[in-house]
Amino acid sequence: MKRKITLKHIARELDVSISTVSKALKNSEEIGQDTKEKIQAFARLYNYRPNNIAISLKNKKTxxxxxxxxxxxxxxxTTVFRGIEQYANAKGYNVIVCVSDESFDKEVINMEMLANGSIDGFIMALAGETQLKNDYNHLKEVTEQGIPLVLFDRVTDEIHCDKVIINDEEAAYLAVKKLIASGRKKIALVTTEGYLNVSAKRTEGYYRALREHGLEVKPDLVLELPYQKEDDKKSEAFFKNRSMDAVLCVNEIFAVKSMGIVQRLGKRVPEDIAFVGFTDGILSRLSTPTLTSVDQHGELMGETAARMLIEKIENDHDQEEEESYETQIIRATLVERESTLGQV
Amino acid sequence: MKRKITLKHIARELDVSISTVSKALKNSEEIGQDTKEKIQAFARLYNYRPNNIAISLKNKKTxxxxxxxxxxxxxxxTTVFRGIEQYANAKGYNVIVCVSDESFDKEVINMEMLANGSIDGFIMALAGETQLKNDYNHLKEVTEQGIPLVLFDRVTDEIHCDKVIINDEEAAYLAVKKLIASGRKKIALVTTEGYLNVSAKRTEGYYRALREHGLEVKPDLVLELPYQKEDDKKSEAFFKNRSMDAVLCVNEIFAVKSMGIVQRLGKRVPEDIAFVGFTDGILSRLSTPTLTSVDQHGELMGETAARMLIEKIENDHDQEEEESYETQIIRATLVERESTLGQV
DNA sequence: GCCGCTTACGAAAACGGTTTCGTGTTAATA
DNA sequence: TATTAACACGAAACCGTTTTCGTAAGCGGC
Known part of the structure; x- marks a missing residue:
């Protein structure tokens, strides 16, 4: 087992000082040509690589x-993460991921762990529990320490920092508008229970579209489901006892499940009921019928967040209280597929 | 903006030495009770946290x-990653993820970046290109440096290290056996093109099951698709021109797509053709009909890999050439759903 | 032979901790 | 009162780099 070689080893072996080795490997003008060549050859031979940790400590940059x-x-x-990872990697950054699991405590613990020097900045989407508690002290502490932070998707107004979001309200509005334009009149909504503000935004868009087109807003055409638990009985009861000709769902899982349920109830999609989901993922592309879905451009969001963060990180040298934060809005687009085909 | 406080600051402020502060914060017996209390109070007040990087440098553990x-x-x-992340986090480890994107070069670059002190060990699944090239020098270098490595799912015999795999061959064998037991006789296979050895293993299991049950092995009932690109025409041609009563697919995407195609061709699933996929994910649960699928227990795999890795990392002190490596086999299980319902 | 300049390198501090060892002070003991 | 052990703390090395600054050697010019 050949252990990692350090500057000190090279220095001792070639009988020069550590500083000389360091400079020689950076091809410094200070060092004589032959000495440089000797040191570089030796380093190459033993496959010397500088220790990242030591460099991090020195530069205060990880x-x-x-x-x-x-x-x-x-x-x-996952797609957002992919966007982050790609951009970050291209810029020479590595990515440490922590999963909060929607838990406030895990979010706090993870942030504290990483904030003590492990990272140069954060990108995050808030845990559901955090939004529910409305407690953002852990974020405040981090920003007060001068650690750059970019929030995406699940954001809050309480924290001043860069943000990347999509136009949730408008996207839902446009989706419903499209349904109305194709002749649908009784449009239902399947959303999550309360606390997630992205769902809330989408719900607002749904209401606005109905109002602006003179359609009655019927609360009993709105189904609220628990966020990640299944509640098929509730859904079945909902679709069995109501009449509707279109459904907007705040995610693709709700949409595909709902389509399955109404199909089993003997209704045809899209002939009897049209469906639109959010999150244009693999489910939307492979369901039967294929699902019309709002593409949130996760990868672009991730890339944007990473770009904003790295920008902040690398400009930190002359920041000194300028404090200007930006909110980038990614425009969602509707990907039309079979589930909304045809005019009624 | 309040900058992070260090031992040096505390020491200067309280007019003691750095070592005293360090010891006091560890509640060392060496330090007097009142001094300790004073220092601890001060540290708490200013929310002192030791710098991870400095500790990493000192301990040579990140x-x-x-x-x-x-x-x-x-x-x-993703599920494997989740298993890793959960276990690692519980043990106080953070996880740095790099995506190789099936590229050999990216895999090499990422490993080299991380191997220079950033991590204590690796968990990885080989890129497709790496398996194709059959070049594992980057892995060898890492293991020779004494950095613990655990391979999962996409592994190679060329490298001696801990591994976690599933019983791919057997799982496919059992799945096909079950199809045969339910009366299916003309069983097709949808697999990936060549180089992925997990697909190869599954293919072997498929063949063995046919042979052992006296069924003819027909090469033209085997469809090879490119790994991640779509080739719908090829699939359609395959299913249109052949007669079969069951299909084994090496992943759930192939399975759900294939089901869609045969349904559009007017065949019923499972009445006319039964389907079994690999990777029991959300697609399997939500497709119509729901898909019988081989659950690879990704989360368990991840957890197992993380456990093995951390074990190696933390026992490194007395390792000195004992070099014993283990291969854990996770037993896949068949999750039966609608797509294989009924006896023929 | 002296001055000053360039060249080529080394010493040392610094990043932020941990840890070993040494030492001054005090109190107990002979 | 002299000896010694316990106590409480500080100095310094160390982890592996980078970087500033100092300086010895060599050389040209006078």
Whole structure:
């Protein structure tokens, strides 16, 4: 087992000082040509690589960014992560991921762990529990220490920092508008229970579209489901006892499940009921019928977040209280497929 | 902006030495009770946290583990990652993820970046290109440096290290056996093109099951698809021109797509054709009909890999050439759903 | 032979901790 | 009162780099 070689080893072996080795390997003008060649050859021979940790300590830069997301087994977050990872990697950064699992405590613990020097900045989407508690002290502490932070998707107004979001309200509005334009009149909504503000935004868009087109807003056409638990009986009862000709769902899982349920109830999609989901993932592409879905452009979101973060990190030298934060809005787009085909 | 406080600051402020502060914060017996209390109070007041980087440098332990996977937007890898992350986090480790994107070069670059002190050990699944090239020098270098490595799922015999795999051959064998037992006789296989050895193993199991049950092995009932690109025409031609009563697919995407195709061709699933997939993910649960699938227990795999790695990391002190490596086999299980319902 | 300049390198501090060892002070003991 | 052990703390090395600054050697010019 050949252990990692250090500057000190090289220095001792070639009978020069550590500083000389360091400079020689950086091809410094200070060092004589022959000495440089000797040292470089030796370093190459023994495959010398500088120790990242030591460099981090010296520079006070880790070239790591911390990503904290509520869930990784979830298509949207996964694509965002991919965007982050790609951009970060291209810029020479590594990514440390922590999963909060929607838990406030885990979010706090993970942030504290990473904030003590492990990373140069954070990218995160808030845990559901955090949004529910409305407690953002852990974020405040981090930003007060001068650690750059970018929030995406699940954001809050309480914290001043860069943000990347999609136009949730408008996207839902446009989706419903499209349904109305194709002749649908009784449009239902399947959303999550309360606390997630992205769902709330989408719900607002749904209401606005109905109002602006003179359609009655019927609360009993709105189904609220628990966020990640299944509640098939509730859904079945909902679809069995109501009449509707279209459904907007705040994610693709709800949409595909709902389609399955109404199909089993003997209704045809899209002929009897049209469906639109959010999160244009693999489910949307492979369901039968294929699902019309709002593409949130997760990868672009991730890339944007990473770009904003790295920008902040690398400009930190002359920041000194300028404090200007930006909110980037990614425009969602509707991907039309079979589930909304045809005019009624 | 309040900067992070260090031992030096505390020492200067309280007019004691750095060593005293360090010891006091560890509640060392060496330090007098009142001094300790004073220092601890001060540290608490200013929210002192030791700098992870400095500690890493001193201990030569980073408490980070590096995970390199071919793809993150892929249900199986995502669940494995989740298992890793959970276990690692519980043990106080953070996880740095790099995505190789099936590229040999990216895999090499990522490993080299992380191997220079950033992590205490690796968990990885080989990139497709790496398996194709059959070049594992980057892995050899890492293990020769004494960095613990655990391979999962996509492994190689060329490297001696801990491994976690599933019984791919047997799982496919059992799945096909079950199809045969339910009366299916003309069983097709949808697999990936050549180089992925997990697909190869599954293919072997498929063949063995046919042979052992006296069924003819027909090469033209085997469809090879490119790994991640779509080739719908090829699939359609395959299913249109052949007669079969069951299909084994090496992943759930192939399975759900294939089901869609045969359904559009007017065949019923499972009445006319039964389907079994690999990777029991969200697609299997939500497709119509729901898909019988081989659950690879990704989370358990991840947890197992993380356990093995951390064990090696933390026992490194007395290792000195004992070099015993283990291969854990996770037993896959068949989750039966609608797509294989009924006896023919 | 002296001055000053360039060249080529080394010493040392610094990053932020941990840890070993040494030492001054006090109190107990002979 | 002299000896010694316990106590409480500080100095310094160390982890592996980078970087500033100092300086010895060599050389040209006078």
């Amino acid at each position: 070239k790591n960014i911390g990503v904290i997301i509520p869930d990784i087994v979830h298509h949207f977050f | 408490k980070n583990i590096g995970v390199i996977i071919p793809d993150i937007v892929h249900h199986f890898f």
